[in-house]
Amino acid sequence: MKTILILAFSNLGVDPRVNRQIRFLRDTHRVVAVGLAPPEVEGVEFISVTKIKKNYPSPVGILQMLFHRYDDWYWQQKHVLEAFNKLSNVHADLILANDLQTLPLALKVARGAKVVLDAHEYAPRQYEDVLSWRLLIQNYWTFLCRKYIPQVHAMMTVCPGIAETYERDTRVKPLVITSAPDYEDLEPNVLNENGKCIRLVHHGAAVPSRKIENMIRMMDDLDERFELNLMFVESHPRYLHYLKRLAEKRSAIRFLPPQPMNQLPRYLNQFDIGVYLLEPRNFNSLHSLPNKFFEFIQARLAVAIGPSPEMARIAREHDLGVVSEDFSPKTLAQCLRHLDPKTINYYKLQSHKAARILSAEKNKELLLDLVEKLLKDG
Numbered sequence: 054m055k056t057i058l059i060l061a062f063s064n065l066g067v068d069p070r071v072n073r074q075i076r077f078l079r080d081t082h083r084v085v086a087v088g089l090a091p092p093e094v095e096g097v098e099f100i101s102v103t104k105i106k107k108n109y110p111s112p113v114g115i116l117q118m119l120f121h122r123y124d125d126w127y128w129q130q131k132h133v134l135e136a137f138n139k140l141s142n143v144h145a146d147l148i149l150a151n152d153l154q155t156l157p158l159a160l161k162v163a164r165g166a167k168v169v170l171d172a173h174e175y176a177p178r179q180y181e182d183v184l185s186w187r188l189l190i191q192n193y194w195t196f197l198c199r200k201y202i203p204q205v206h207a208m209m210t211v212c213p214g215i216a217e218t219y220e221r222d223t224r225v226k227p228l229v230i231t232s233a234p235d236y237e238d239l240e241p242n243v244l245n246e247n248g249k250c251i252r253l254v255h256h257g258a259a260v261p262s263r264k265i266e267n268m269i270r271m272m273d274d275l276d277e278r279f280e281l282n283l284m285f286v287e288s289h290p291r292y293l294h295y296l297k298r299l300a301e302k303r304s305a306i307r308f309l310p311p312q313p314m315n316q317l318p319r320y321l322n323q324f325d326i327g328v329y330l331l332e333p334r335n336f337n338s339l340h341s342l343p344n345k346f347f348e349f350i351q352a353r354l355a356v357a358i359g360p361s362p363e364m365a366r367i368a369r370e371h372d373l374g375v376v377s378e379d380f381s382p383k384t385l386a387q388c389l390r391h392l393d394p395k396t397i398n399y400y401k402l403q404s405h406k407a408a409r410i411l412s413a414e415k416n417k418e419l420l421l422d423l424v425e426k427l428l429k430d431g
Contacts, residue, residue, distance in 0.1 A: 055428055056083045058145035058166070060155040062105060062132060065092035069314055069344050070173065070211075070232050071151050077417045078149075078424065085143060087136055100143075102136045110189075118189055123196040127157055137162065146428060152176070153194065156201045167206045167427045172227065175215045178336035182262065198223060206427055209420075212363040214340040230419055233347040236412035237318040241353040241401035244325050244394045249278065251397065253389075254324040254354070256284040256317065257345050259293040264332045267382045269299050271330065272306060274386035282324060284309040321352035325397055326389070330359045332380045342367075350411050355400030357389055371407040374400045 057078050061071045065088035075092045078084050084097045091099040110118060110126060117126040127133060140162045147167045150159035153176040159168050177195040180186040199222070202208065208227040210216050216227040244251065255268055265283075272281050283306065287293055300306040312320045321327070327349030333339035342363040349356050356374035358364050365376045375388040 054081075054083050055146040056085060056144065057424070058140070058143060058148045058159075058162075059084060059086045059151070060136070060148065060159055061086075061088045061151035062102065062136075062154060063088055063151070064090040065099070066090050067314055069234065070171070072314070073235075073413055073416070074149060074151075074171070074420065077413075077420055081421070082424075085145065087140070100136075100139050102132050102139070105132050115189065118193060121192070121196075123193045124157070126193065127197070133158055147424060150205075153197050153201075156197065156205070160201060160204055167430075168204070169207045169209065169423070169427070170202060170205045171209045171230070172202075172215075172219060173211055174337040175210075175218055175340070177222075180262075181336060182334040207423055209423075212340055212342040214363055215337070218336075228419060228423060230416045231342060231347065231411075232344045233411055233413045233416060234318065234344060234351055235315075236409050236414055237351040239318065239322050239351070239353050239405075239408075241398070241405050242322050242325075243401070244397050246394050250280055251278050251326065251389075251392070251394075252280050252282060252324040253326050253328045253357070254282045254284070254321060255328045255345075256311070256321070256348075257286065257343070258288045259285040259296060260289060261292045262334050262338065264334075265296055266299055267330050267332060267380070268328055269296065269303065269306060271328075271382035271386045271389075272303050274383050275305075275389060277305070279305060279389065281306045281328070282309055283307070284311055286311050317348050318351035321348060321354060324352070324354060325401070326357050326374065326392075327352065327354040328357045328385075329361075329364070330377075330380060330382065330385050331361055332359070333361065347411060350404045351408055353401050353405045353408065355392075355397050355404065357385060359385060367411070371411070372400070372403045373407065374403075 065071055065086055072092055075086050075094050075097055079097050086092050086097050087100045089104050114126050145166045148159045149169045150156045151171050152173050156170050177198050202223040202225050208225050209230045210227040211232055216229050220226045331338055331341055340363050341361055346364050356368055359377050359380045368376055377385040377388050
């Protein structure tokens with residue numbers, strides 16, 4: 054049985070994309086997973102790496118950045134060195150490196166193994182809306198991208214827009230594997246014709262750059278039929294406190310406790326419309342195609358989104374709900390106000406029809422085919 058090493062500097066139990074990779078590959082291969090916390094997947098070997106405490110470099114690291122000593126900065130990071138030392142005696146036939154930050158490590162420990170990069174999003178423009186990041190760190194990610202990506206045997210990313218940009222910059226064409234979750238055998242929860250309460254829902258991480266307050270302010274332009282339910286993982290406590298204070302002034306907003314990743318679609322099924330208004334503050338937020346969008350579909354919800362091109366393309370192709378003309382809360386509220394129970398139930402049925410094709414099933418086939426081809430070529 055061939056050995057596949059999966060690298061990610063994340064919590065493998067709650068990182069949905071990496072967790073799916075592990076589950077997809079463990080049935081036919083020996084899987085060794087490296088991360089900050091175990092994947093909780095039976096039969097998978099786990100190697101722990103110490104949690105990363107900060108994203109910005111130390112004073113020495115700042116000097117290395119200023120003098121373009123990017124490889125020096127990369128290899129002096131404690132979690133990278135720890136992972137390298139722990140992998141010195143691990144033999145793999147194929148390494149799946151998640152995010153650009155693991156790629157130099159993967160190539161160094163490969164020792165003849167095939168290396169696949171799952172870039173997830175576009176690293177050189179991840180936080181381009183933050184001035185300090187642009188001035189100090191952006192060139193580092195551009196360097197890693199241009200030096201190391203041409204060395205991989207294959208590459209993946211989350212959506213066509215990001216794939217096209219990587220191909221243009223590196224001449225490596227990524228395979229598009231979306232962040233769709235597993236297929237859920239559910240039925241739409243039909244909204245009563247009187248439509249006295251239309252239950253909107255949004256879930257995920259409370260991250261300031263996502264400007265979740267826009268969805269809270271959207272409620273000012275909706276009538277009493279609408280209720281907004283928010284369910285957050287507490288990644289930024291001060292920002293979450295700010296959102297709760299903002300919502301206190303509005304009676305139709307509820308905060309709900311977060312649910313386990315594998316139970317999300319079934320829990321969300323009780324609601325009517327999944328909402329995501331993501332104002333594009335950088336390249337990756339413009340091209341966002343997140344887990345939550347596909348979780349709305351598996352939950353058999355109608356969707357209401359801003360004109361984010363990747364989400365809008367799928368929503369329009371499958372007629373899943375409403376796409377506003379711009380990213381203002383008022384415009385999305387106007388789209389929602391025109392909905393009635395019959396139309397919402399129609400969109401829920403459209404999500405039901407698209408649920409299998411927009412699930413992880415196709416992605417599993419693509420990943421397994423890619424891995425088998427590379428292992429055969431080896």
